[in-house]
Every structure is written in structure tokens, then in C-alpha cells.
Amino acid sequence: MNAKFAEIRSQFPILNQKENGQSLVYLDNGATSQKPQRVIDAITTYYAQQNANVHRGVYGLSERATELYEGARETTRQFLNAASTREIVFVRGVTEAINLVAQSWARTNLQAGDEIIITEMEHHSNIVPWQLLRDQIGIRLSVLPMNDRGEICLNALQGMVSAKTKLLAVTQMSNALGTINPVKAMAQIAHAVGAKVLVDGAQATPHMPVDVRDLDCDFYALSGHKMYGPTGIGVLYAKEALLEAMPPYQGGGDMIYSVTFEKTEYNILPYKFEAGTPHIEGAIGLAEAIRFLQEIGLPEIAAYEAQLLAYATDRLKEIEGLRFIGQAAEKGGVISFVIEGVHPHDMATLMDQDGIALRASHHCAMPVMQHFKVPATIRASFGVYNNFADIDRLVAALQEAKAMLL
Numbered sequence: 001m002n003a004k005f006a007e008i009r010s011q012f013p014i015l016n017q018k019e020n021g022q023s024l025v026y027l028d029n030g031a032t033s034q035k036p037q038r039v040i041d042a043i044t045t046y047y048a049q050q051n052a053n054v055h056r057g058v059y060g061l062s063e064r065a066t067e068l069y070e071g072a073r074e075t076t077r078q079f080l081n082a083a084s085t086r087e088i089v090f091v092r093g094v095t096e097a098i099n100l101v102a103q104s105w106a107r108t109n110l111q112a113g114d115e116i117i118i119t120e121m122e123h124h125s126n127i128v129p130w131q132l133l134r135d136q137i138g139i140r141l142s143v144l145p146m147n148d149r150g151e152i153c154l155n156a157l158q159g160m161v162s163a164k165t166k167l168l169a170v171t172q173m174s175n176a177l178g179t180i181n182p183v184k185a186m187a188q189i190a191h192a193v194g195a196k197v198l199v200d201g202a203q204a205t206p207h208m209p210v211d212v213r214d215l216d217c218d219f220y221a222l223s224g225h226k227m228y229g230p231t232g233i234g235v236l237y238a239k240e241a242l243l244e245a246m247p248p249y250q251g252g253g254d255m256i257y258s259v260t261f262e263k264t265e266y267n268i269l270p271y272k273f274e275a276g277t278p279h280i281e282g283a284i285g286l287a288e289a290i291r292f293l294q295e296i297g298l299p300e301i302a303a304y305e306a307q308l309l310a311y312a313t314d315r316l317k318e319i320e321g322l323r324f325i326g327q328a329a330e331k332g333g334v335i336s337f338v339i340e341g342v343h344p345h346d347m348a349t350l351m352d353q354d355g356i357a358l359r360a361s362h363h364c365a366m367p368v369m370q371h372f373k374v375p376a377t378i379r380a381s382f383g384v385y386n387n388f389a390d391i392d393r394l395v396a397a398l399q400e401a402k403a404m405l406l
């Protein structure tokens with residue numbers, strides 16, 4: 001196996017751990033990734049040596065904490081190729097980013113009868129915020145269907161958009177199917193009718209290069225914890241003119257310029273959207289995770305994980321009665337499947353006894369399960385530390401468990 005990626009694996013302390021007496025095979029990267037030592041170190045160094053609140057103190061410690069926090073914003077700007085750090089808002093994760101766009105931008109700019117288009121493969125976090133908005137202001141929520149391979153069709157989108165369409169909200173990579181969507185082409189179709197475009201990058205950012213200016217999306221959301229960074233930190237990227245015109249999402253400290261009981265003037269971007277003490281160590285940890293990804297190289301990661309996906313797909317075909325859920329031509333390192341006669345949860349429980357962590361659920365994408373008429377799937381999702389040996393362990397354990405269950 002690739003020596004470079006073997007060395008990368010050695011940077012993750014948790015992978016030396018045993019689970020149920022077996023060395024851990026971690027295949028639930030779609031849910032959250034493990035953290036390399038350097039990210040853990042960045043967080044502990046912050047608390048041991050750099051901790052102070054940001055944007056407030058005139059003392060050195062606070063200035064240094066502010067530099068680290070704002071430095072993390074610049075690192076994120078570069079990572080996404082955003083035009084300005086004013087376009088980088090730190091939030092809790094993709095869920096909060098989408099809720100922010102729904103309640104600030106959409107609630108202000110849309111009215112009854114306007115349409116938002118999502119796709120059939122969205123995570124609940126890109127469905128429910130729009131349903132809440134629908135119930136609040138009476139927008140129409142339309143769903144772009146996918147085919148039985150788990151792909152969406154550009155022609156169908158073309159036929160669906162109209163002057164009423166105000167937003168297309170789409171995942172760049174499906175967490176339940178692995179499908180990589182042609183978001184750049186989709187954005188062009190949406191923009192042609194004057195709609196804005198939100199891209200859910202939760203699954204994409206750990207696995208492929210992302211350039212928000214090349215995609216020309218209006219909003220882009222990511223979660224730190226899925227890309228080797230900490231939980232509780234994420235980013236909403238939005239084009240500056242949009243953010244400038246949007247009202248604040250939450251009120252409180254840091255997001256204001258001046259306050260009287262009569263009138264409050266808001267702070268400049270991006271602080272207008274960061275009320276309260278932010279997740280300082282989260283941003284610092286995220287920046288370290290981004291440097292980790294950039295040093296390996298996103299194209300190299302994509303190529304390596306494509307090898308894992310191809311190998312795992314081939315090996316899983318050895319298992320009789322296994323049906324892949326999601327066979328898109330463009331796929332990232334996610335394999336969802338069911339095995340005839342076996343409940344996914346029973347299988348995941350047996351896998352755990354073998355030290356293999358994978359997911360059996362609806363993956364917060366219940367409409368995907370409804371499309372394929374399954375209650376749940378078993379999902380193996382890959383990260384930079386996985387290798388062919390992990391996949392061999394998985395296939396052997398699945399064979400054994402199947403023999404036991406059937």
C-alpha cells in the first residue's frame with residue numbers, strides 16, 4: 001500500500017486503540033472523521049498557552065488568540081478560494097449554516113409562491129430548514145428526483161427551474177449514496193433563471209478540492225468534524241453582497257458596532273453573523289485540519305480514496321445477496337449496501353464485535369431510503385487513513401456474520 005498514506009495513518013492516535021479486543025477499523029467517516037495528533041495538539045496548545053477571549057482584550061494574550069482565530073479564517077478563505085475573509089462566517093457546522101441562510105437570507109428575500117429546489121438525496125439538514133421556512137412564509141419546496149443509480153439529471157433540473165425559482169440547495173456529495181453531483185453545471189442552470197445556489201459541502205470538503213469561485217455558488221457550507229477537525233465548528237461561505245444585505249441571524253455581543261435601547265448598529269462582515277464568544281479553539285483546530293489536508297493534497301486524497309472505493313466495490317461483490325444502494329458514475333468514498341435477509345443494524349452490531357465501526361441507519365436521508373425501498377443501509381465511508389487491509393477485514397467479517405445470521 002501507498003507509503004505516504006501509511007505514514008498519514010500513523011498520525012491518528014485513536015487508530016492504535018483496540019475495540020472489543022480487535023484493532024479498530026474505522027469506516028464511519030461520513031458521520032465524523034478521526035483527528036490527527038497535530039489537530040489535537042493545536043487545541044491543547046491553545047488551552048495550555050494561548051487561551052483568551054477574542055476581539056476584546058488589549059492585552060497580548062487576547063491579541064494572540066485573536067490573531068489565531070482570524071488566521072483560521074484566512075486559512076479557510078484560501079481553502080475555499082473565497083475572495084475575502086468577509087465571506088467566511090464561522091458557525092457550528094453545516095446544519096447551522098443552512099438554518100442561517102434559511103432564516104436570514106431566504107426569510108427576508110422570498111415570499112409566498114416562490115420556489116426552492118432541493119434534490120431527492122439531501123441530508124435532513126438540507127430539507128427540514130426549508131420546510132420550516134415553507135410553514136413560516138408559504139414558499140414552495142420542490143424536489144429534483146434521482147434515478148435508480150442515485151444520480152440526478154441536469155435536463156430534469158433544466159425543465160424544472162422557472163422565474164419562480166429563488167434557490168437551488170444541493171449536496172455536492174451524498175452521505176447516503178456517495179454520489180458526487182455536478183454542482184457547477186447545476187449552478188449555471190439555476191443562475192440562468194436568477195436563482196441563488198447553496199451547496200452543502202459536508203461530505204465533499206474532506207475528499208476533493210473545492211473552489212467556491214469556480215463553482216460560482218452563492219452559499220457553501222462545511223463541517224469541521226468531517227474533515228479531520230473538531231466538532232462544533234463549521235463555515236458558511238457566502239458572496240459578500242448577499243451577506244451585506246442579510247439581517248443578522250442571532251443577536252448579542254461581538255455582532256454589534258453600537259447599542260442603545262433605541263437602536264443598534266451592526267458590526268461589519270463577517271462579525272455581524274458571529275454573535276457571542278465564538279468557538280475559538282474549534283476554528284484553530286479547523287485551520288490545523290485544513291493545513292493537514294493541504295499538505296497531503298486534495299487531488300492526491302481523491303485519487304487514493306478512488307482506489308479504496310474501487311477495491312472495496314470489487315471485494316464486496318464477492319458477498320452473495322449484497323445489493324449496492326447508489327451506483328452513480330461519479331462517486332466518492334462511500335459504499336451503501338444491504339444484504340438479503342439481514343437487517344443492517346444486526347450486521348453493524350456484529351461488525352462492532354469485530355472492531356469494525358460502520359453505520360447502519362437511514363443516514364439522516366430518509367427520502368433516499370424511501371426511494372430504494374429499504375429501511376436502512378449498511379454504510380462504509382472512507383478517510384485518508386483507511387487501507388486495503390481495512391477493506392479485507394470488513395469483507396471477511398461480513399462473510400462470517402452473514403453465515404451466523406442466515
Ligand code: 7TS
Pocket residue numbers: 030031032092093094095096123125126171173174175176200202203223363364
Ligand atoms: N449534509 C450532509 C451531506 C451530511 O452528510 C451531514 C452529516 C450534514 C449535512 C450535517 O452536518 P453537521 O455537521 O451539521 O451534523 N452527515 C452525517 C452522516 O452521514 N452520519 O452522521 C452525520
